[in-house]
């Protein structure tokens with residue numbers, strides 16, 4: 014349902030985080046007429062795409078009081094999507110001239126950061142951001158507004174960081190855009206407490222050099238696991254990859270590699286330093302590297318139990334965005350994964366902005382809650398574990414098109430979907446070269462024709 018433009022309301026909205034999700038949320042909210050303040054604990058925009066060579070003191074990230082490094086990028090990382098499919102729909106990720114720019118289709122991480130910086134500059138988003146400002150508490154107060162408490166480091170005359178400076182401000186609505194690739198999830202391995210080797214999560218992997226001549230067991234099957242295993246194998250003695258999806262008797266050399274083996278999952282780790290796989294092989298290993306994903310977490314958010322994180326399910330959330338009881342005054346951008354992240358953030362943000370202004374109507378709380386319950390039951394009936402609640406791989410197209418229909422905009426153009434299918438095919442056919450050799454030029458042409466239409 015659409016309201017008439019002269020009855021639209023403007024609200025004072027806090028956006029938490031200035032990564033890709035926070036930037037597009039700020040743009041769409043501002044465009045809709047809302048007054049926006051973006052809180053960003055770092056001193057620049059870009060979030061995860063700000064490569065940080067530091068690693069955390071606790072390599073598994075178990076200690077919740079540790080000093081946290083936000084980004085999980087490794088030094089060599091190139092995007093796993095080609096730039097045409099990755100960019101925002103109304104600000105295509107095309108190649109740009111200039112120093113330090115990377116013209117490749119699957120560029121290095123710095124190019125993505127530069128693209129996000131360009132985006133922020135183009136739409137005046139930086140002026141809305143309070144940099145160096147970490148949100149430490151968000152709760153609803155009696156007036157129905159949200160009190161957002163933040164802290165920032167006070168700079169002394171020498172520009173050194175001094176004591177924290179606390180602040181608070183009331184907002185009509187809060188949009189949470191803090192990402193979910195910082196707090197490691199690790200695999201549970203029987204016997205691991207007595208195993209004498211070193212363990213590390215990919216959140217703390219930057220370069221392969223520390224693994225020279227070692228025997229590594231890497232757990233995981235994601236894009237990062239694939240990249241890191243191949244990079245480490247160039248220096249390590251052996252790399253053994255344990256994958257939950259592999260059948261139990263899997264033990265084979267990875268095609269094209271002399272020192273990478275594919276296995277089923279680990280059965281147990283032993284006090285003598287060996288690790289036993291379900292396929293029966295026994296490996297005396299130096300390191301277990303967990304490429305096993307991340308946990309959602311919103312330590313600053315106090316909702317009296319209305320929104321919880323249970324086994325990586327953030328809920329209840331209507332369409333992964335609005336908690337029904339608090340909608341539309343609290344929302345989340347960037348929760349679902351296995352989608353095109355930036356276009357999904359964009360359409361989620363348009364939806365939130367339109368709902369807040371009254372241009373787009375939400376169903377009743379009861380109907381939203383019922384929708385969430387039906388979604389959970391469907392997952393359960395299909396045997397999908399709770400921690401995959403926000404994996405929308407099978408429904409990404411329908412899900413995003415549904416959001417787009419609410420906003421009366423388009424999303425996930427045919428060429429984008431076709432390109433994605435081609436990439437998957439190409440990645441399977443030539444996993445080493447899929448970023449540099451392809452056969453989908455006709456689709457790239459379509460993408461660029463579409464970009465030109467939008468820009469002109």
Ligand code: FAD
Pocket residue numbers: 029030031032033034035052053054055059060061062083085086087091092093094099146147148149190191192193194237313346347353354355
């Ligand atoms: P982030 O980029 O993490 O931004 C969150 C921001 O919130 C940060 O700036 C952080 O400092 C800030 N913040 C957090 N807490 C607070 C607080 N309390 N107060 C104030 N500020 C706070 N996607 C692709 O499209 N293509 C790829 O090739 C790709 N590769 C990836 C590779 C890796 C290794 C990983 C982990 C992810 C990859 N992704 C990729 C997915 C990626 O997560 C998204 O592209 C996207 O950048 C995430 O943006 P975000 O804004 O949700 O989160």
